[in-house]
Amino acid sequence: MIIARLRQRHPGAPLWRIIGWYGIKVVCYLYMVVFHRYRVWGVRHIPRTGPVLFVSNHQSFFDPVLVGMGAHRRQFYSLARATLFRNPLFAGWIRFLNATPVDQEKSDIVAMRKCIDLLKDQQALMIFPEGARTLDGTTDEFATGVMLVIKRAKPTIIPVAIEGAFDVWPRVNKAPKLWGRIGVMYGEPFTSEELLAGGTPEEALGHLRERVEAMRLEVRDRMAR
Numbered sequence: 614m615i616i617a618r619l620r621q622r623h624p625g626a627p628l629w630r631i632i633g634w635y636g637i638k639v640v641c642y643l644y645m646v647v648f649h650r651y652r653v654w655g656v657r658h659i660p661r662t663g664p665v666l667f668v669s670n671h672q673s674f675f676d677p678v679l680v681g682m683g684a685h686r687r688q689f690y691s692l693a694r695a696t697l698f699r700n701p702l703f704a705g706w707i708r709f710l711n712a713t714p715v716d717q718e719k720s721d722i723v724a725m726r727k728c729i730d731l732l733k734d735q736q737a738l739m740i741f742p743e744g745a746r747t748l749d750g751t752t753d754e755f756a757t758g759v760m761l762v763i764k765r766a767k768p769t770i771i772p773v774a775i776e777g778a779f780d781v782w783p784r785v786n787k788a789p790k791l792w793g794r795i796g797v798m799y800g801e802p803f804t805s806e807e808l809l810a811g812g813t814p815e816e817a818l819g820h821l822r823e824r825v826e827a828m829r830l831e832v833r834d835r836m837a838r
Contacts, residue, residue, distance in 0.1 A: 616628070619631050621661060621662060622661075622685075622686060622687055623687075623688040623736075624734070624736060625734070626688070630709070633709070634681075634710070637710070638681060638682055641678050641682055642682050645675075645678075645679070645682065645795065648792060648793070649777070649781055649792070649793045649795045650794045651679070651795050651797075652795075652796045652797075652836065653796070653797045653798070653799075654796070654797070654798045655798050655800060656683055656684070656685070656686065656799060658771060658799045658800060659686045659687055659771060659802075660686075660687075660769050660802060661686055661687070662735070663735060663768075663769060664732040664733065664734075664736065664737070664738075664766060664768035664769065665689070665732075665737040665738070665802075666732060666737075666738050666740065666762065666766070666768040666771065667684065667689060667738070667739040667740070667773050667799075668740060668742060668759065668772050668773060668821060668825065669740070669741055669772075669773035669775060669825070670741070670747065670752040670774060670775055670825050670826070670829055671741035671743045671745065671746050671747060672746060672747055672750060672775050672776075672779035672782075673775075673778040673781065673782035673783070673784075673789070674789075675778050675782055675789065675795070676741065676746075676775055676778060677691050677693075677712075677739065679775055679778060679795060679797050680775070681710075681739075682797075683797050683799060684739075684799070687737035689711065689736070689739045690712075690713060690728075690731050690736060690737070690738050690739070691710075691711060691713070691738070691739045691740070692712070692713055692714075692715045692724060692728070692740055692741070693707055693712040693713065693714060693715065694715060695714040697714070713728075725758055725761055725762060728740070728762045728766070729762055729765045729766045732762070732766035732767075732768045733766055738762075738768070739773075740762070742756050742758075742759040742818075742822070743755060743756070744756050745784075746779075746784040747779060748784055749779075750779035750780070750783075751826065751829075752825050752826040752829060754822065755818050755819075755821065757814070757815075757818065759818065760817065760818055763805045763808065763809075764805065764809070764814070766805075767804070767806075768805065769802045769803075769804060770802060770803055770804070770805065770808060771799055771800065772799075772800035772821065772828060773797065773798070773799055773800070773828075774797070774798045774800070774825050774826075774828030774829040774831070774832050775796075775797050775829070775832075776796050776797075776830075776832035776833045776836065777793060777794045777795035777796055777832075777833075777836060778795050780793055780794075781793035781794075781795060794836055796832040796833075796835065796836045797832070798828050798829075798832045800825075800828055808820070808821065
């Protein structure tokens with residue numbers, strides 16, 4: 614029963630890799646809780662099966678780890694800029710964590726097709742539609758590529774909001790601060806049909822960004838209590 618549940622969280626992956634993901638998660642969780650008082654809300658919204666697309670704002674280099682720690686029901690794939698794969702050791706590390714390179718200097722059709730294929734294969738995928746880390750902590754405009762993935766793959770969409778990571782590790786800093794406070798929230802799921810109903814793809818993308826930003830403000834309010 615336990616083995617079946619583990620395999621369900623990353624369909625098709627070898628068991629050693631699934632367990633290795635959780636080992637890394639435990640180490641990261643301890644660090645984040647001790648130094649950054651990590652808190653999470655809404656884990657119950659994450660489906661245990663089927664294609665899932667996590668759509669998150671992007672505040673720092675910590676973000677993939679922060680989302681992964683809370684999303685323990687599903688082990689997801691993610692996009693990472695191609696330049697991060699230049700160092701063989703680091704490239705091996707992030708590939709183990711299911712990162713896929715994407716060229717931010719041009720429209721990377723190969724990466725988009727990879728995303729669609731993964732979701733059609735019943736996997737989970739995390740994307741940062743802003744494309745780059747925010748400069749001021751707010752949620753920037755979303756790139757249109759995410760709508761192509763949503764329309765073609767038709768996944769369950771989980772909006773994700775990260776707050777506090779910008780204060781701990783802003784884009785202008787080479788290293789994170791030792792102390793801080795970080796929270797992550799997973800919103801209620803909805804289908805691609807629900808997202809696209811009653812508006813153009815551009816309007817749907819705007820509504821998705823507004824939802825993530827509203828959640829970010831809610832996380833900030835909860836952490837301040």
